[in-house]
Amino acid sequence: MSANSTASPLTSRAVLVSLNIRAFGGERQDNTITDEVHAGHGIQERSAGAYSKKLLAKLVKHVNKAVNAARTDHYFLTLPFNRQGYALLPTEMYFHYVQTMERHRLNLENILKEETQPDKWEAHMKEEKRIHNGTFNPNDYPTPEQFRGKYTFAMTFEPVPDSGHWVVDMETEELARLRNELGQRMQDEFKQAAKDLSERVVKAVKHLYNALTEFGQTMDGTERTKTFRDSAVTNITDILDILPMLNVTGDAKLLEIAKELRSKVANYDPQALREMPELRNEVARNAKDVLDKMQAAGYF
Numbered sequence: 001m002s003a004n005s006t007a008s009p010l011t012s013r014a015v016l017v018s019l020n021i022r023a024f025g026g027e028r029q030d031n032t033i034t035d036e037v038h039a040g041h042g043i044q045e046r047s048a049g050a051y052s053k054k055l056l057a058k059l060v061k062h063v064n065k066a067v068n069a070a071r072t073d074h075y076f077l078t079l080p081f082n083r084q085g086y087a088l089l090p091t092e093m094y095f096h097y098v099q100t101m102e103r104h105r106l107n108l109e110n111i112l113k114e115e116t117q118p119d120k121w122e123a124h125m126k127e128e129k130r131i132h133n134g135t136f137n138p139n140d141y142p143t144p145e146q147f148r149g150k151y152t153f154a155m156t157f158e159p160v161p162d163s164g165h166w167v168v169d170m171e172t173e174e175l176a177r178l179r180n181e182l183g184q185r186m187q188d189e190f191k192q193a194a195k196d197l198s199e200r201v202v203k204a205v206k207h208l209y210n211a212l213t214e215f216g217q218t219m220d221g222t223e224r225t226k227t228f229r230d231s232a233v234t235n236i237t238d239i240l241d242i243l244p245m246l247n248v249t250g251d252a253k254l255l256e257i258a259k260e261l262r263s264k265v266a267n268y269d270p271q272a273l274r275e276m277p278e279l280r281n282e283v284a285r286n287a288k289d290v291l292d293k294m295q296a297a298g299y300f
Contacts (some may be wrong), residue, residue: 011159011160011161011186011247012091013090013091013092013255014079014088014089014090014091014160014248015089015091015094015157015158015159015283016081016086016087016098016157016158016159016160017074017078017087017088017154017155017156017157017158018085018086018090018155018157018158019074019087019088019101019145019150019154019155020152020153020154020155020156021062021064021067021070021071021073021151021154022150022151022152023063023067023151024056024147024150024151025150026054026055026056026057026060027052027053027054027055028055028140029050029051029052029170030050030051030052030053030137030140031050031058031134031159033051033135034037034049034050035175036186037051038178039129042247047148047272050231053135055128055138055140056124056128056141056147057131058114058127059115059121059124060097062111062113062115063108063111063115063151064110066104066107066111067108067151068101068103069104069107069116069196070101070105070108070153072233073100073101073104074087074101075087076238076242077093077096077097077100077242077246078093078097079087079193079194079197079246080192080193080197080247081189081193082189082192086191088160088193088248090247090248091244092244092245093245093246093267096245098155099222100136101155101222104153108151108153109153112148112151113148116144116147116148117144118144121144121146125138125141128141135178136181141177143164143269149167150227153185160186167266169286185202187246190248190249191247191249191286193249194248194249194251194254197243197246197247198251198254198299198300199299200239201236201239201243201254201257201258201261201294201299202291202294202299202300204235204239205234205236205265205287205290205294206291207232207235208233208235208236208265209288209291210223210225210264211228211229212228212232212234212273212280212281212283212284212287213284214226215227215228215274215280216228216274216277217277227275228270228274229270230270232270233268233270233273234270236261236265236266237262237266240258240262240266243255243258244258252286253297254299257290257293257294257297260290264283264286264289265283265286265287265290265292266270285291
């Protein structure tokens with residue numbers, strides 16, 4: 001029998017996305033040195049351990065900064081979803097997400113192209129020979145083309161499973177049970193995603209509150225040693241900018257709190273907060289008020 005229904009409001013607000021970036025591992029086991037160490041210490045079994053060399057460590061670290069930046073934005077622009085390898089991407093964020101990831105992909109591609117130019121690659125090999133000295137073996141290394149090929153960048157999109165999308169041959173009662181089970185599971189996943197969003201807000205506001213109250217002078221004039229960074233404020237504004245789109249459950253209370261944060265907490269220049277103790281104290285009180293409201297509402 002067939003059974004179909006319109007997608008639920010929640011599942012129609014988002015898609016699933018998986019970001020798959022493969023990178024060069026950079027390690028190679030050196031059997032010659034392993035055998036020398038084992039022989040020198042009377043070790044008979046290879047299971048005792050092996051010597052591994054880190055290849056192109058400086059280059060890999062440089063390239064992986066681009067990889068990590070892409071992953072950081074992926075996590076920032078999506079919500080967790082309890083399905084292996086996938087995250088929840090609100091449909092309102094789809095084009096922004098794709099454009100952001102495409103910029104990261106092109107950046108990675110350009111870095112790889114630049115670092116594997118003949119002159120650059122020759123310099124990398126000279127540095128490797130200096131670092132590894134007597135253990136250097138050119139046969140351990142990939143060619144520039146092979147190195148570029150070790151990196152892949154791909155996005156996969158899938159619809160969020162919906163309890164109405166069943167086309168199966170089974171008894172009505174069993175089909176209803178499976179529908180209810182999947183529907184409940186999806187509700188739970190969306191609730192967890194919403195919880196992650198509110199936790200991001202709480203974490204950022206707590207950080208700002210602590211930064212404000214631990215900076216400047218104490219009542220007796222003692223200078224506190226903590227540094228007040230711009231990111232204490234910009235972390236909140238960054239979250240507030242995307243919160244309406246990530247709010248897939250339509251949490252009106254959270255939108256209310258975001259509006260208050262925007263007007264009373266995150267609407268001040270970091271330099272002004274550093275220079276003006278009165279303003280700093282006022283914003284700290286406002287941040288504490290917001291945290292109290294969020295706690296009362298059960299967000300933490």
